[in-house]
Amino acid sequence: MRIILAAVVWALWLPALLWLLAGRHWTSAAAFFFAPVVLVAPWSGWARAILVPLGIYTLLPSLFRGAIRALMNRPIKWKGRVI
16 A cells, blocks of 8 residues: 555656646746656666656556455456466
């Protein structure tokens, strides 16, 4: 559940960024745009860190599906194995 919570919090990054841009807070929006990149760059490098927000959005459906299956006590396949 902590992973899902972290992914949801990261997913709120884009609406907050759009809200800053709509309010014409250009400097804050620029700083907020680069915040995920700066936080993740030490682990993945600068080139990959730019794609982190996109990765979070593509990972969310799988995380939710897995959480729902786990809560319903249904088997979950991961890398060809049932866990």
